[in-house]
Amino acid sequence: MIEVKRITKQYGNTTVLEECSLTVEKGEIYALVGVNGAGKTTLQKLAAGFLEPTSGRVYVHGMPAWENKEEIQRYLGSLIEVPVFYEHLTAEENLNLHLEYMGVQADVGKILGTVGLEGIGSKPVSAFSLGMRQRLAIARALLHRPEILILDEPFNGLDPVAADEMKRVLMKSAGDGMTILISSHILGDIAQMADTVGIIAGGKIQKEFSMKEYREKEAGEFEREVLQIMKGGTI
């Protein structure tokens, strides 16, 4: 569903990604893990068609992402960096506007319930806490039932209970066939939910872990190995 093929991304003279490749299969949760500045957000923006690669290509649903950046939004739900809402409008109004924009219909009340915002859909977003905004952003990403979800550190600002609920929502969505590319630096969350973990360092995926194997191994071994690779440095 997502194929990153030998992507290089430079900002001016700075090379952030260099010949970086990865594949996310349908129904898979692929987690990107890396230190601050490793290039996780950049890679997710490239996958969502929000950034043009310096070289290489990202294919989403078989289409080159940048060249089809509008077309692929139908298949994509994304939460990348700080979500932007119409502050004076309510959560429901924000979600309805998104549906209108996407040209689809969905049950706004139900999705608010899914992310734990039931009963507060009629509050203006300006009154929302960071965690509530994050929940609303996840609701918006899920709203049009996209086949692919791209989530950049979606647990930021969520308390452990909310993060746990959100993990369950995402795992269930993947179980129903949704493909998820997620970044997080909370290794515990990742270990719990991901099928594959890709460690990004030095501009590329240095190592991939199939979590099925790791869940069977001794607790702590995954985190030890990941930390060691992450410390391997950036370009």
Ligand SMILES: Nc1ncnc2c1ncn2[C@@H]1O[C@H](COP(=O)(O)OP(=O)(O)O)[C@@H](O)[C@H]1O
């Ligand atoms: N628009 C930009 N212009 C210049 N440099 C950028 C830009 N966006 C990100 N960078 C740089 O690219 C590197 C990777 O950033 P980012 O993809 O945000 O990493 P991560 O999400 O892993 O923390 C960082 O060194 C960052 O400063």
Ligand SMILES: [Mg+2]
């Ligand atoms: Mg980032």
